Amino acid sequence: MALAVETRPPLRSTGFRPGRFFLLAIPAAFLIVFFVSPMVLVALRSGEPGWVASYANILTSEVYLKVLANSFRTALITTVLTVLIGYPYAYATARVTGTLRILLLALVLMPFWSSLLARTFSWLALLQDTGLINQTLIGMGLIDRPLPLVRTQVGVIIAMVHIMLPYFVLPLFAVMVKIDRSLMSAAESLGASAFRRFYRVFLPLSLPGVAAGASLVFILTLGFYITPAILGDPNQAMIGEVIATDLETIGFARASALGIVLLAVTLILFAVFAAARSAYVARSRA
Amino acid sequence: MVTRRTRHAMRVGSLMTTMLLVTTACGLLDKSGGGNALTVVSYGGSYQRAQATAMFAPYEQLHPGLTIFQDSPSANAKLRVMVENGNPTWDVVLLANDFGNDAQAQWLEPIDYSVIDKNALLPGYAGEYRVGADVEGTVLTVRSDRGAMPSTLAEFFDTKGFPGKRALNKFAAGGILEAALLADGVGKDQLYPLDVGRALRKLDTIRDSIVWWDTAAQSQQLIASGEAAMGLLWVGRATEAAKSAPVKLNWESWISQDAYWMVPKGSPNKEAAMKLIQFMTSDQPQKQFSLLTGYGPVNKEAAADPEVRTNPNIPSNHIATRVTMNDAWWAANLDQVQGEFQAWLLQ
Numbered sequence: 001m002a003l004a005v006e007t008r009p010p011l012r013s014t015g016f017r018p019g020r021f022f023l024l025a026i027p028a029a030f031l032i033v034f035f036v037s038p039m040v041l042v043a044l045r046s047g048e049p050g051w052v053a054s055y056a057n058i059l060t061s062e063v064y065l066k067v068l069a070n071s072f073r074t075a076l077i078t079t080v081l082t083v084l085i086g087y088p089y090a091y092a093t094a095r096v097t098g099t100l101r102i103l104l105l106a107l108v109l110m111p112f113w114s115s116l117l118a119r120t121f122s123w124l125a126l127l128q129d130t131g132l133i134n135q136t137l138i139g140m141g142l143i144d145r146p147l148p149l150v151r152t153q154v155g156v157i158i159a160m161v162h163i164m165l166p167y168f169v170l171p172l173f174a175v176m177v178k179i180d181r182s183l184m185s186a187a188e189s190l191g192a193s194a195f196r197r198f199y200r201v202f203l204p205l206s207l208p209g210v211a212a213g214a215s216l217v218f219i220l221t222l223g224f225y226i227t228p229a230i231l232g233d234p235n236q237a238m239i240g241e242v243i244a245t246d247l248e249t250i251g252f253a254r255a256s257a258l259g260i261v262l263l264a265v266t267l268i269l270f271a272v273f274a275a276a277r278s279a280y281v282a283r284s285r286a
Numbered sequence: 287m288v289t290r291r292t293r294h295a296m297r298v299g300s301l302m303t304t305m306l307l308v309t310t311a312c313g314l315l316d317k318s319g320g321g322n323a324l325t326v327v328s329y330g331g332s333y334q335r336a337q338a339t340a341m342f343a344p345y346e347q348l349h350p351g352l353t354i355f356q357d358s359p360s361a362n363a364k365l366r367v368m369v370e371n372g373n374p375t376w377d378v379v380l381l382a383n384d385f386g387n388d389a390q391a392q393w394l395e396p397i398d399y400s401v402i403d404k405n406a407l408l409p410g411y412a413g414e415y416r417v418g419a420d421v422e423g424t425v426l427t428v429r430s431d432r433g434a435m436p437s438t439l440a441e442f443f444d445t446k447g448f449p450g451k452r453a454l455n456k457f458a459a460g461g462i463l464e465a466a467l468l469a470d471g472v473g474k475d476q477l478y479p480l481d482v483g484r485a486l487r488k489l490d491t492i493r494d495s496i497v498w499w500d501t502a503a504q505s506q507q508l509i510a511s512g513e514a515a516m517g518l519l520w521v522g523r524a525t526e527a528a529k530s531a532p533v534k535l536n537w538e539s540w541i542s543q544d545a546y547w548m549v550p551k552g553s554p555n556k557e558a559a560m561k562l563i564q565f566m567t568s569d570q571p572q573k574q575f576s577l578l579t580g581y582g583p584v585n586k587e588a589a590a591d592p593e594v595r596t597n598p599n600i601p602s603n604h605i606a607t608r609v610t611m612n613d614a615w616w617a618a619n620l621d622q623v624q625g626e627f628q629a630w631l632l633q
Contacts, residue, residue: 063629121507128513129451151497229500234456234631241500242628247363249384249459250621 046256054257064242064258068265071239074153074228075221078160082217083210085161086168090209093169094176108169111162120227123159124150127231155231160221167220168213175209211277215270222266323353324558328380329545330358333522333579337380340574341566348565352558362390365550369393374550377559383544384459386416389617395549401560407567408602410610411584416546417563420575421582421589421602424461424543426536427453427509427524428516436516438538443469443488445495450515453508456498458627459616461541462489464609465518468539478612482623486630509533525580525599537604542611576600 046054058064093104111119126132129146137143149155179202187197225240232238239262247255326342328334334356342354357376362385368374369392386394394415404412411418426442428435429450436448443466454462463480466488472481489496497514499505506523508514510531519527520543527533547566549559565571572588575581582602583589589602597603616623 061625063625063632066632121503124504124507125511128511130511130513226500229456230504234498235633237628237631245457245624245628248361249624252363252366 042256043260045252046260048253054253055261057254058257058261064261067237067239067242068262070236071222071262072265072269074156074160074224074236074238075218077153078157078164078221079214079218081157081161082164082168083214086165086172086213087210089165090169090172090176091206093173094179105173108166112166116163117226119163120159120230123155123162124230127155127158150231151233153233153236156228156236159227159231160224163227164217164221167216171213171216172206172209175212176206179205215273219266222262322351323355324377324555324562325355325357325375326378326380326562327357327360327376329360334358336575336578337566340578341571344571345562345565354562365548366393369551372552374553376550377553377555378562379548379550380419380545381416381548383542383546383611383613384616384620386413386546386548387613387617388414389614391415393551395551395553395556395559397549397563398557398560401557402564402567406569406585406587408584408586408589408605411544411546411567413546416548417567418584419545419547419566420572420579421584421605422543422545423521423540423601423608424455424465424518425521425524425540425601426516426538427519427527428534428536429509429512429514430532430534431512432515435534435536437536439465439469440471442516442518443492445492448516450495451497451508451513452492452495453497453499453505453514453517453519455505455518456500456631458624459611459620461518461543461611463623463627464541464611468609474539474609477609478615479619480615480623482626486626489630521599521601522580528599535599537607539607539609540601540604541609576602 048054049057089104089108093101093108096104124131127149128134129150131149133149134143134146138146149158183201183205184197187201192200222238223240224238225244228236228238229241239258243255243258243262246258328337338356342356346352346354360376360379360381362381365374365376365379365381365385368376391414396414397412397417399412402412402417407418408421426436426439432450434448436442436444441448442452454460463482463485464477466485467477467481468474470484470488472484497508497517499508499517502520502523505517505519506527509517509519509524510527510533512531518541521535521540524533524535528535547563549556549563553559567585569583569585569587569591572583572585573591573594576583576588576594577597580597580599582600583591583594584602588594594600595603601608
């Protein structure tokens with residue numbers, strides 16, 4: 001990782017350039033209008049019934065705490081599986097060239113071209129008791145009764161890993177193709193075995209891509225709403241479903257407070273993650 | 287290389303982009319204004335297409351120069367935000383029976399019954415803040431290819447006599463608590479205030495056989511594919527499923543789940559909105575919409591029309607066996623009951 005930082009070209013100039021600030025003003029204004037201000041409004045609305053009452057209500061409610069725990073557990077499992085499946089896929093895509101690479105990228109991008117709802121329903125058609133997978137297995141005489149693939153956490157995770165793969169593979173692929181192949185040759189010439197070359201050279205250099213992709217997947221998965229609602233077990237409800245129901249029926253204050261709690265817990269987790277990461281970097285440099 | 291000239295060009299370019307964005311934004315804001323346009327919002331899909339055919343298009347023909355803009359889907363959360371921000375861009379909104387009660391008066395214009403003919407409507411559809419759009423309901427829907435078919439709600443809750451999965455709406459105020467209590471022997475006039483604990487205990491007895499649905503499309507898919515042997519479905523989806531699969535609707539006891547037209551508080555076009563609602567609830571549009579969709583007319587004359595009467599699955603033909611949801615009770619208790627229901631789901 002140290003190498004990656006040092007090979008970055010130096011900035012041409014660090015002087016004050018009004019033009020650069022002007023160009024930044026547009027995206028900054030966009031973010032303030034469409035991201036920061038709604039966020040502030042949501043935070044303000046969450047305190048409508050009284051700040052203490054509003055948050056105490058959530059943090060002492062068994063229902064909300066259980067749903068929050070479900071959400072983080074499901075997001076964690078989905079992220080781990082996405083990393084395990086996505087890493088070899090990104091690696092293969094980065095190693096091959098030409099038509100094969102285009103094909104591999106197209107395959108992973110395909111889900112982006114159809115709606116989330118359509119994909120979720122397709123999984124339902126495949127996974128349900130009367131669906132393709134169970135009927136085929138029963139027809140072949142391999143099982144007597146359908147496997148519990150839907151209305152369980154299994155179904156939710158299968159669908160979410162599928163939906164999340166592009167978000168992991170693409171950032172990781174971008175990092176992997178930039179890794180200097182001559183470093184691997186250098187390691188080889190110094191006598192490193194194939195496993196050692198991968199483990200000591202390639203893997204550490206690809207870790208920033210893994211971190212970027214995995215955090216993206218984790219955050220997106222936390223907010224999932226329709227997929228767990230359709231494929232999951234209500235016993236394992238995720239926070240997105242509860243926020244949506246509360247928003248439509250009870251009102252903004254509760255839904256906003258739930259959103260803020262989710263945001264706060266996520267930020268705390270990421271702060272812990274970042275601290276652990278910099279501790280690791282500091283230790284490996286020492 | 288970034289030269290001085292290109293930097294200047296970039297600056298001019300971004301300025302122009304900003305101006306373009308600002309002017310487009312103004313153009314968007316302008317859409318709701320003007321007396322010659324109304325924005326109508328409904329559920330979307332084939333339902334709203336039928337409303338466009340039976341109601342919006344004929345109304346535009348009757349009023350040259352008036353344009354009806356459509357938006358979908360409606361959502362009470364969105365309506366509330368628009369009203370609270372003092373800028374409702376929706377003029378006429380269709381929402382389900384959990385909204386538009388006196389408890390939600392702060393977001394709605396009172397209905398002007400000097401424009402809308404109250405006497406032309408079936409009883410119960412002329413509210414202070416809402417006018418019925420059609421008669422809908424949650425109805426017992428059963429696959430006819432699975433042996434014995436339950437014919438009452440009590441049998442629907444008997445998993446021994448009538449095995450198979452049951453599709454139910456995962457929404458506290460979606461009629462399931464009422465169905466459970468009716469199955470448990472509570473009379474349809476003694477339902478409210480709901481004994482939520484008793485209803486949940488009754489639901490416990492079929493818990494392992496329940497397949498929950500969150501979206502109407504999902505309910506139709508569950509029954510049409512045979513994944514569920516029976517269910518409590520919205521009428522429109524049940525009749526849709528019956529077109530492609532061996533599915534029967536049972537009208538022995540069904541639970542109201544109506545749609546209503548409302549006008550957001552502060553709508554700049556409320557007079558025009560009331561006139562449109564009057565037209566949409568009059569006999570011809572109501573009859574045509576009912577024949578297109580299979581939902582019941584709220585207009586008395588349309589409901590009595592022979593063509594409507596002969597269709598066995600139009601809800602307005604079964605008013606006698608209808609269990610009417612107490613929307614006012616729900617408006618007052620939804621928060622509490624939903625919490626209890628969610629806790630029960632997580633058990």
